Amino acid sequence: MPSLSRETVRAGTRGIVATLLVAALIAIGSRNLAHFDAALVGYTFATLFAVFGITYRYSMWLQRPPTALYWRRGWQAFFSRDRLLTNLAAWPKRVIGVFALNNFIFRRSRPRWAAHWLIMWGCLLAAAITFPLVFGWIHFQTPADDFERYRVYVFGFPTFSFRIESMVGGLIFHGLVWASFLVIAGVMIAMRRRMRDRGAEAVQQFGEDFLPLILLFAVSITGLMLTASYTWMKGYAYDFLAIVHAACVIFTLLWLPFGKFFHIFQRPAQLGVSFYKDAGRAGEQAVCRNCEQPFASMVHVEDLIRVERELGYSYEMQGVGEDAVNHYQYICPRCRRLSMAWAQGRLWQAGRGREVTDRPGIVDVAAIMEAASAPATTTEHA
Amino acid sequence: MSVPGHLNFYIDPARCIGCQACVQACTECDTHKGISMIHLETVDRAHSTQTIPVVCMHCDSPTCAEVCPADAIKRTPDGVVQSARKPRCIACNNCVLACPFGVPKMKVEFELMMKCDMCYDRSSIGLKPMCASVCPSQALFFGTREEIEAARPQSAPIDRFQFGNQTITTKVKMMGPRSVAGARPEHLDVTAALDPNPPGRSISLGVLNGSR
Secondary structure, eight states, rough: OOOOOOOHHHHHHHHHHHHHHHHHHHHHTTTTTTTGGGHHHHHHHHHHHHHHHHHHHHHHHHTTTHHHHHHHHHHHHHOOOOTHHHHHHHHHHIIIIISSOOOOHHOOOOHHHHHHHHHHHHHHHHHHHHHHHHHHHOOOOOOOOOOTTTEEEEEEEEEEEEESSHHHHHHHHHHHHHHHHHHHHHHHHHHHHHHOOOOHHHHOOIIIHHHHHHHHHHHHHHHHHHHHHHHTTTTTTTHHHHHHHHHHHHHHHHTTSSSSGHHHHHTTTHHHHHHHHHHHHSSSSSEEEETEEEEEHHHHHHHHOOOOOOTTTBBBBOSSSTTOOOOOGOOOOHHHHHHHHHHHHHHHHHHHHHHOOSSSTOOOOOHHHHHHHHHHHHHHHH | OOOOOTEEEEEEEGGGOOOOOHHHHHTTTTTGGTTOEEEEEESSSTTTOEEEEEEOOSSSOOOOHHHOTTTOOOOOSSSSSSOOOTTOOOOOOHHHOOOOOOEEEEEEEEEEEEOOOTHHHHHTOOOOOHHHHTTTTTTTTEEEEHHHEEEHHTEEEEEEEEEEEEEEEEEEEEEEEETTBBBBBOOOOOOGEEEEEEETOEEEOTTTTTTT
């Protein structure tokens, strides 16, 4: 039997710990399952599986050499003593801009932004309602003295109350309906793009790109069917619809760690990277050893050298002399592109049996102009 | 859909005339609409007319993908290294700095790395990438090995590149001489071309002396 790698064991352990933690929170939050709805047990187990899967994959992802390094660097950059205040000030703006408003997606494409924004907020709203209800963290009780009201209990503690027939009541009880509307609208926009955009058509895959949209649509539409069934159709086919809806939700939960949905958990790394880049800009800059122009932060270049070595790459260069370039990473991207032309030119010089020069094809135009203008000057003076 | 196995991309910087047709055509590609992914570099404007079009070489083991902390860069089974996946890319710039050929572009406003994907919407159905379809000097050529060998009998494609101690093999091939000192060149040593003494270097009269 093949032995498990250290990374796998570590990720598995973290997955189990996270799952047990959520299970314990369910027990505590529902007051020893007193407020736990047994009909929702399927959802609960699917969620626990999703927690294990997400933690496992996240942990495996964090153990990749580049991810591990930049994860560490992101936190170091954020908490660095001389930048902490600046970072704390910048943090809310970035969270709102990147996560609440998705401003970077807005700049990529308006329809893409509209689709993502609607789906994201629809899903967040649905998750904020569903998970606490399923786990028994939130439940509603009618106060003994007023049958017209509901009081909301969070983790068993009483909070605010509202009139059942009020607008607030309607909004709260139909929260999942509003979430469905958002998700369905977003899915429609996204699906339209996937069906009409030739660029998307070339690279999209069923599992990666269509399945998540289909799942979101299925969850939303079956959820709306349940509402329609009990509101206007006297519960017609309710049991069947409840099973179909549960199956859709459970499949989506099980799919969370594997497909596109996993980006939800990866994406916050964007914030760490932004603080790392800020710190890099404020620090020493790496200067290209060929053109002598700054092109990146020194810390980034050195981190990259480290990552490349860990990955088994060997871009070390044997130079001569004190200033010799000892790693290709110290050459800027533009000089790398130019060196392809130089290298090809040198090969052709060698192929034609000519002297191989440093810069084949490079002509000292100034010298030629000088040489060309010299006789003319002489003639003029004569 | 995948790029047909008998079709290859060949680049020959020595043939580039710097006309910018590739740069313009690249913007027409459906996978990165309106944004040109090709780098057309003027090698040394003061001293030469030489230019080089740089497209993604589509490495067999892409360093850009390996160093990506978000695991956002994927290589399709037909060997094409795709642009960063939009949901995953966190705009860290690692790929831009790590690519040995200097290919990826960071679109800061999109917080997204974008790169040449060999016009996958076209090449995956057997059409020429936009740049190759317009290149008048065929510095960028997309076709069969037989076609390129018939058109350029003195040249041979090279798909191994040396960067210091690192050898990189690529899907895209660069044209070089068929023979150097009686033997077929096995690789192109890119870093050997980097000048060890950059400032105040001596310059040779390469082109006007008739070296090409």
